Amino acid sequence: MSSTTIRTAIALSALIAWAAPAPLAAxxxxxxxxSFGQGSGWYVYAVNLAEVLREVLPKGSRIDTPPIxxxxxxxxxxxxxxxxxxxxxxxxxxWALSGRISYDKAMPQLRGLVGGWDQYFLAPIAQGSxxxxxxxxxxxxxxxxxxxxxxxxxxxxxxxxxxxxxSSAADEETLKKQGGTFEFGSFDMFKTRFASRTGDxxxxxxxxxxxxITEIAQNNAVTFLQPSDKSLDEMxxxxxxxxxxxxxxxxxxxxxxxxxxxxHTILFGSTAMSDxxxxxxxxxxxxxxxxxxxxxxxxxxxxxxxxxxxxxxxxLPLHPGAEKYYRExxxxx
Numbered sequence: 527m528s529s530t531t532i533r534t535a536i537a538l539s540a541l542i543a544w545a546a547p548a549p550l551a552a553x554x555x556x557x558x559x560x561s562f563g564q565g566s567g568w569y570v571y572a573v574n575l576a577e578v579l580r581e582v583l584p585k586g587s588r589i590d591t592p593p594i595x596x597x598x599x600x601x602x603x604x605x606x607x608x609x610x611x612x613x614x615x616x617x618x619x620x621w622a623l624s625g626r627i628s629y630d631k632a633m634p635q636l637r638g639l640v641g642g643w644d645q646y647f648l649a650p651i652a653q654g655s656x657x658x659x660x661x662x663x664x665x666x667x668x669x670x671x672x673x674x675x676x677x678x679x680x681x682x683x684x685x686x687x688x689x690x691x692x693s694s695a696a697d698e699e700t701l702k703k704q705g706g707t708f709e710f711g712s713f714d715m716f717k718t719r720f721a722s723r724t725g726d727x728x729x730x731x732x733x734x735x736x737x738x739i740t741e742i743a744q745n746n747a748v749t750f751l752q753p754s755d756k757s758l759d760e761m762x763x764x765x766x767x768x769x770x771x772x773x774x775x776x777x778x779x780x781x782x783x784x785x786x787x788x789x790h791t792i793l794f795g796s797t798a799m800s801d802x803x804x805x806x807x808x809x810x811x812x813x814x815x816x817x818x819x820x821x822x823x824x825x826x827x828x829x830x831x832x833x834x835x836x837x838x839x840x841x842l843p844l845h846p847g848a849e850k851y852y853r854e855x856x857x858x859x
Contacts, residue, residue: 554586555803560600560612564593565713567733567824568613568791571643574821575793578814582806597682597731598628604796605633611799611807615646615731617766617789618682619841627765628685635797639804639848640811641839642832643791644733644824647772647784648686648761650751651728651739653720655779661751664727665696671705672726675719678710687729689765690787693757713738720746727751731789734776735823743778750780753787761787792840804847812851831857 557579561572572591579589595603600612601622618628625632650661657668665672674691676684691697698708709715709725719725720742732739742748750772753761761767770788774780793811795804811818812830819825835844835852844852852858 554584554588556587557583557589557611558603558609559589559591560595560603560609560614561591561593562596562613563713565737566593566596567644567736567822568596569593570822571613571791571818571825574818575811578810578817579807581814582810596680598680598685601629601633601636601794604794605635607796607798610803611639611793611795613643614792614794615682615789616641616792616839616841617686617768619792619794620766623842628680628682636794636842637796637799637804637845637848638792638794638835638840638842639808639845640793640830640834641790641836641841642834643793643828645770645827646731646733646789646791647770647776648683648690648767648787648789649730649732649739649772649784650687650690650753651730651742652749652751653723653726653746655747655749658749658751659782661690661753661757662694662696664749664751665691665694665701669706669726671707672701673719673724674701674706674708675716675725675728676708676710677712677730683730684710686731686765686767686787689761689767690729690753690757693760693764694753717742720748732777733791733824734826736777740777743780748779750777750784752784758785758787790839792842794840794842795845799845799847801845801847801850804845805851806847808848808851812855830855833857 559572561568576589576591597615597618600614603609604612621627622629622633652658652664658664676687716728758769762769767787772784772786774782835858
């Protein structure tokens, strides 16, 4: 090889090396993780996930965990590029992907990272210990003029709560005609209404250890109501909720198992997330699980080996970077 050819090859190699992007390990990244309000389980998840990621992302990376959006809002944040990834609910991921129920357009760019973080229950909680225990009986006999409490109308707990009431033949219009009322607010509103006995029924999505619901159940006489089999079947077929059992003792004053609509937490991004970043995030979650479990009771059973990559766990198409990690571990064939 001539000296001219050698010099040309060296120059070309240098040019390629300069032009090629540096590996993720050398590039600081800016991440926003969508969660929910302070006091929620997701906010705790996000803050602790950020701590885990700071250990593995390049020096100088910035990770923000704003207490905003929630189950319905987070898919929009990620789809619009306002957050790189977010926590969500599997049932809502299906709504967002197909553009139904809470969404007027489909979001095909959403991609799943890690599913099956925990178990959430759509729980109807009544004021008092001598009521129910059936939800329909409570609404027709015990408290036909029930004062119903939910989070803001845009929240998945409120959306699910209205679905559950409708499936129980007690939709919003029917209850109002009976003299019932609806109040949409905050966790602090829930606590105040139960403490002052100015609220009869609270419906919300809860996971084991949910701080606000634990406090309410600890400090007040409550009954966790049981929806009918017909209602649970409609919630599954019409809206996509699973039917799951909330074991007795999950919350204070809960002295029996209750079958409820359920779903679970997912972590998701979009097609805009690079494969390298998705791989790094999933690897950190799956290999530093102990640190995440220690942050919240709801994650006590979380384990990536429990098929967290499957459609049933994610409800969204799997991100290629996440798929690469699961295949390397031998979990995904």
